[in-house]
Each structure stands twice: as C-alpha cells, then as structure tokens.
Amino acid sequence: MLPHEEYIEQAYFFRSLRERMDKDHASQELIRVLRQEILSTTNLPMALDYLYGELKLTGGFATAMAKLSHYFTPFQTLVVAEAERLDGKFDFRIGLEVLQKEAEYRGEEKCSRQGVFLYQFEAICRNRLGYEEGLAAVAQDPIFDTDWHDWILSVSRDVGYIDFCEMIYRKSEFFKQKEAEENFVALFGEKEGKIAHANRGGDLVFLFTALQRHLGYPKVPRPTPEDNSQFLLPMLIQRVERMDMRLNLIEEELRGGINITSHYKKDED
Numbered sequence: 684m685l686p687h688e689e690y691i692e693q694a695y696f697f698r699s700l701r702e703r704m705d706k707d708h709a710s711q712e713l714i715r716v717l718r719q720e721i722l723s724t725t726n727l728p729m730a731l732d733y734l735y736g737e738l739k740l741t742g743g744f745a746t747a748m749a750k751l752s753h754y755f756t757p758f759q760t761l762v763v764a765e766a767e768r769l770d771g772k773f774d775f776r777i778g779l780e781v782l783q784k785e786a787e788y789r790g791e792e793k794c795s796r797q798g799v800f801l802y803q804f805e806a807i808c809r810n811r812l813g814y815e816e817g818l819a820a821v822a823q824d825p826i827f828d829t830d831w832h833d834w835i836l837s838v839s840r841d842v843g844y845i846d847f848c849e850m851i852y853r854k855s856e857f858f859k860q861k862e863a864e865e866n867f868v869a870l871f872g873e874k875e876g877k878i879a880h881a882n883r884g885g886d887l888v889f890l891f892t893a894l895q896r897h898l899g900y901p902k903v904p905r906p907t908p909e910d911n912s913q914f915l916l917p918m919l920i921q922r923v924e925r926m927d928m929r930l931n932l933i934e935e936e937l938r939g940g941i942n943i944t945s946h947y948k949k950d951e952d
Contacts, residue, residue, distance in 0.1 A: 684825055685726075685754070690790035692727045695720075697783035701776050711738055730754050743767045757820035758785075758803050765812050773810050780904040781806050788901040789826075797871055798900045799826055800835070805891050805903045814842050830868050848890055851879035874898060 696717055703713050718731040730751055737747030745764035748755040759782055765771055766778035785802060788794055800821065807817035818839035822832045838850060852858055855876025856869045871879070874897065882890040894900045 687790055688722065689725050689727065690786045692721050692725045694783050694786035694790060696727060697779045697786060701779040701783065704776060711735065714738060726754060756825070757823040761812060761817060761820040773812070774906060777810070777904055777906050784901050784904060793899065796826055796831060797875060799824070801891070801894060802901050802903060808887060809903055809905065815839050831870060834870060846883055847887060848879040848883045848885070852876050852883065855879065
C-alpha cells in the first residue's frame, strides 16, 4: 500500500486528465502540465516523467504502468490497457474516472479490503473487462493478503457457475456464526454476509447498490448517454424542408403535371 498522500495525488491526476481531455488538449501536453501541479513530495511526478516518455514512444500509458508495478497496481494497468485497445469499446475517459474513484476511496480512512475488492469486481462486470484476466489482476493487489489472493483466484474459476452472492455469503462472519467450523477464515463482515444472503439468486446490481447504501462502498462510474439535443433542431428543419418540397411536387401534379424545368439550376453565363 502507498502512503495516504499518493492516492490523493493520483485521484487528482486522473480527474484532471479526464476533464482536460474533454477540451481536446493533447495527452503529452497534459502530462507535462499536470506534472508541475502534482505535489513534489510524492512519487507521482517521477512516475509521470516515465509515462510521458512512454507516451511519446508508443502512444500509450499501459506499458509504462506495467513496468511501474511497484507504484501502479495491476488493476490500474488493466483498466488503462483495455481503454487503449483499438478494437475495444471501453471509453478511455470512463477508465480514468474508474481509477479516480478507486484512488479517492483508497485515500479515505474507511477504506477496506472488502470495499476495494467489490469496487474492482463491479468495474470488471460493468465494463466487461474479462473475469479471468481482471480477477487475476485484482488478486495481485498489495492490499490483499494470502487468504484473499487464493479466494479471488477461486472466484475467477467459479464465477458463472456459482452464484457470486453465495460465494460472498460463504466467506462472511454471518456464515461463520451459523454453519462454519472453528478454523474458518472469514473475509467479509457480518453485514456483507447478510446482504449477500438476502440477494442470492438475484441480479448483481441489487447486491452492489445495497452494499453502497448500507456500507458506503464507492460507486462504479457509468457512461452517460451522449447529448444529441444540439443536432435536433437542424435535423428537424431539414426534415420540414423535404416535406415542403414533396408537397409542392404533389400540388404541381394535381394541377396538370410537374414542370421539371422549374427545378433546373440557372446558368449564370
């Protein structure tokens, strides 16, 4: 785990990069400018220097983040790599917002392993990042110990065959109080177990929203629908003009025939 201030600066970097990209600024220029704004007592400026050089060389961030595995987590690298895929549908701006929200949560005092895992798992589900590759990256996160690492890898094998709510319930304190043996290791608390037990067999969306309501876990950003209202008026005007032209042709035909010469373009010469 990185110091508290590192996550604060990471969240600022991901948010600022996303917001300024919407204004059509070049990524290389943004990295150079943001590097001057980041707190110099953190390690992020040095990481940005490396990202800047890799961006100029390859045109992407993911390869540089993979080489800085002591600073960026495998999940962060996975999100950026999927966002940079030319044949993918994962928006880069959504990826930056996903990383921003995760860094903000890690910088809070109430940050927990349960919250980090559920946030990363929901991000993988909503954005279709791939269970096997995504959970393998999650398992390598330094916030998780050996018990968590082994369980996350088992989830990557069993998800789709076993209800995810059932898997959480069977690794919770709530299950331990009712059915588990003495040497049972619970990874989730009693509240997570109760919520997962109540949502067994249901949609995962209900599980995530219930955990966010009752335990304050972070919400995964969703893509917002594109606003096409600015194009509606020109499209409506064009449609009315076409209808008016068709009505004129119909009226000419009823009066005895269409005079095609009236639609010819006049020669200025």
